[in-house]
Amino acid sequence: MPTLTWLGHGGWSIKTAEHTILLDPFLTDCPTATESADSIAADFILVSHGHFDHIADVPAIAKRTGATVVAIFEIAQWLEKNHEIQGPIGMNIGGATELPFGNVKMTQALHSSQLPDGSYGGEPAGFVLTLEGKRIYFACDTGLFSDMQVISAGGLDLAVLPIGDLFTMGITDSVAATLMLQPTKVAPAHYGTWPPIEQDAEAWAERIRTETSAVPLVPVIGEAFEV
Numbered sequence: 285m286p287t288l289t290w291l292g293h294g295g296w297s298i299k300t301a302e303h304t305i306l307l308d309p310f311l312t313d314c315p316t317a318t319e320s321a322d323s324i325a326a327d328f329i330l331v332s333h334g335h336f337d338h339i340a341d342v343p344a345i346a347k348r349t350g351a352t353v354v355a356i357f358e359i360a361q362w363l364e365k366n367h368e369i370q371g372p373i374g375m376n377i378g379g380a381t382e383l384p385f386g387n388v389k390m391t392q393a394l395h396s397s398q399l400p401d402g403s404y405g406g407e408p409a410g411f412v413l414t415l416e417g418k419r420i421y422f423a424c425d426t427g428l429f430s431d432m433q434v435i436s437a438g439g440l441d442l443a444v445l446p447i448g449d450l451f452t453m454g455i456t457d458s459v460a461a462t463l464m465l466q467p468t469k470v471a472p473a474h475y476g477t478w479p480p481i482e483q484d485a486e487a488w489a490e491r492i493r494t495e496t497s498a499v500p501l502v503p504v505i506g507e508a509f510e511v
Contacts (some may be wrong), residue, residue: 286416286511290503291324292316293423293477294338294446299312299508300416303327303385307411307422308338310457311343312328316477318506321345328383330354332424333397334362334405336479342362343367354381354388358406377407386415390499391435393426393510395452401454412440418511425474434462443467443498447488448481462496469511471501 289297292314296307305328309439311317321341331339339359346353346369353363353372360374380389387421389412397405416439418441423432423448443459443465446452452474453461462470470492475483489500504510 286418286420287508288312288420288471288503288511289472289508290473290505291319292505294332294474296422296444296473297324297508298413298415298420298455300385305330305385306345306351308332308424310337311341313337313340314477316505322348326350326351328385328509329353330388330422331361332393332410332422333395333408334359334399335397335425336400337472338375338425340400343369347395352383353479354383356390356397356406358404359397359399362403362405366401366403370478372429375409377409386413388413391421392429392431393421393422393424394429395425395427410435418442420511421467423461425452428453428461428492430464432461436465436467438487440467442501443470444471444473447472447483447485448477450480455483455491458488461492462492462498469501470496470498471503 286467294308298305307330311321357374360372363369375390391410395408397408399405421443445458492500
């Protein structure tokens with residue numbers, strides 16, 4: 285059974301019996317992070333888009349650990365060319381690939397994606413991971429969109445949704461997303477890092493309990509939980 289650890293902001297560590305997958309690790313300049321980019325483990329790194337607060341630590345972690353980076357095609361090329369990252373896997377929206385830990389499908393996201401040096405970062409993305417018998421959707425940085433009803437096909441054991449508002453969907457839209465996705469469990473992300481995206485996660489959880497059929501999880505940064 286996979287275990288997840290919220291790294292703060294939009295970052296996650298997903299562990300299976302044999303592999304550690306990082307999603308959007310943002311540690312060095314993240315005021316709420318408890319892990320260090322100099323020591324965190326990784327076999328694979330998933331990158332949702334090119335903004336600094338999602339990709340800044342990726343090159344250093346990938347080089348130190350030898351982790352395989354999975355990202356939209358343009359970001360994979362950028363990492364290979366500008367940071368000498370070896371063998372990144374470039375994908376595009378709607379595509380899927382089998383990796384040693386399971387299946388990764390790239391989904392759309394409503395956001396923007398410019399790399400730290402101003403380069404075009406391709407389209408922003410989310411991910412559906414199928415691993416160890418569980419199906420987990422990371423919406424990543426996105427607004428609400430109706431095709432979430434399509435992503436729900438096949439069932440979801442967990443959906444991870446942003447609730448910070450301003451740059452992503454907020455609490456009300458995350459409740460609407462939960463109603464469309466119909467996951468067994470739902471967890472919040474991309475909030476509480478800085479004052480503009482402060483949110484009351486317990487108030488969010490109460491709305492999830494009363495307005496949807498999902499079980500809300502409110503992770504503590506650095507503490508693992510089972511899916």
